Amino acid sequence: MKAKKFWFGIFLGVLGIVLFSSKAVMVxxxxxxxxDAITMLLLRMLFSFxxxxxxxxxxxxxxxxxxxxxxxxxxxxxxGFVGYYLASYFDFVGLTYIKASLERIILFVYPTIVIILNRLFFKQAITKIQTTAILLSYLGIVIAFSDEVDISGNNVYLGGFFILLSAITYASYLVGSGWLIPKFGVVKxxxxxxxxxxxxxxxHFSIIGHTELFNLPWQVYGLGFLIAFFATVIPSFLVSASIKIISSSNFAIVAGIGPISTIVLASFFLNEQLTLLQFFGAILVIIGIVITSLKKAKEK
Incomplete structure (x- = not known):
């Protein structure tokens, strides 16, 4: 019975990660x-609200x-302003410049940013294993991006910059809000x-938005709903349930499928292709983050 429950937790985690990963592809x-980015973000929030x-x-x-x-x-x-508004906005803007698969590779490094922020602001020590894992992750990003710049041009840098800002703001939210969650509870x-x-x-949209919100193609409204419901609301609860069943350390391993699932979905729906060098960079990022996450989980 315990084995069945564990594998059910794995299933929930995998499903949650794949649904989360689908967001970039749908955007x-x-x-x-x-x-534009702010219109899609508005639709996501309208349907999530x-x-x-x-x-x-x-x-x-x-x-x-x-x-x-x-x-x-x-x-x-x-x-809420930093972690979900700014992080989401930077992410949606970055996606106008780079591949969905590369977006997920960069966003996936937020655990390393959490470690760095904890070191800078709370003087928490970084172990040698964590340092190695961090260097491995960023080496993977450099490899993936240097190859993409040769293919797509310098706009990749701008897109990568916005996605990195998204990862930094989300990591800041995780670092700063940790003490608040026990007071309210995760769901609330x-x-x-x-x-x-x-x-x-x-x-934001009321100030700078210039889209005729009620005159968009029906496909855009459909995608906005899918992003809100299937790539935001549902996976947030699936991931929470998975962590509760299988523990955060096991979920850290499951989460490693995030970039891979985005790469597969982007290849199928967007005809995006990663070069062998970019795929190698993605593998380095995944290995680095899994090591980092497992190390953090063991320390709790």
């Missing part, structure tokens, strides 16, 4: 209809052992932070 498909409102409402009275204050709610606003905190992000995107 790239949407861009073929001449829609009702789900998180319901979740926030259902969990509103769920008590935690630690009492929350007005200051805690202010921090939720800050981390995520719902609140996502609602903050939705409002930020709504304001």
């Amino acid at each position: 790239k498909i949407a861009y073929k209809y001449n829609v 009702p789900f998180y409102v319901v979740i926030a409402y259902l969990y509103r009275n769920k008590k935690q052992e630690i009492v929350t204050t007005k200051k805690d709610y202010a921090w939720v606003v800050i981390f 905190f995520t719902a609140y932070a996502m609602l903050v992000s939705c409002f930020c995107v709504f304001v």
Whole structure:
């Protein structure tokens, strides 16, 4: 029975990671209809908004052992702005310049950024194994990108820069919000932070958006819903359930399929192809991140 439950947890984790990975592919498909980054992000948030409102409402009275204050709610606003709004916006902008498969390779390094930020701000030591893993990951990115620049030109640098900003802002959110999650609970905190992000995107679009929101191709609305429901809401709960069943250390191994699944999906739906050198770089990144994540999990 335990073995069945464990493999069910693996299945949930794999499904969650694959669904998360599909986001970049669907965004790239949407861009073929001449829609810009902020419009796609708006559609993602519009379709996600009702789900998180319901979740926030259902969990509103769920008590935690630690009492929350007005200051805690202010921090939720800050981390919702940084972790879900800025990180998502940078990601969507970066995808206008680079392949979906390369986007996932860069985003996948956020655990190494978490380690670096913890060292800079909280003086947490970085072990030799972690240092090696970090260097391995960034070597993989350099290899993948240097080859892509030769193929696609210098716009790849700009796209890579925005995706790296997305990884940094998301890592900052993880580092800063860790002490808040026990106060609210994972589900309530995520719902609140996502609602903050939705409002930020709504304001952003109202200021700079120039798209006629009700005059888009039906395919764009469909992709917006798919991104919101199947690549945002559903996988967030699948991943949480998987970690609960199989532990974070085992999930770190499962998460290694993220870049690979994006590469496969991008090849099938977008006809994107990685060179052998880029695939080698991706493997280095995956190995480095899995080592980093396993090391962190053992320390908990």
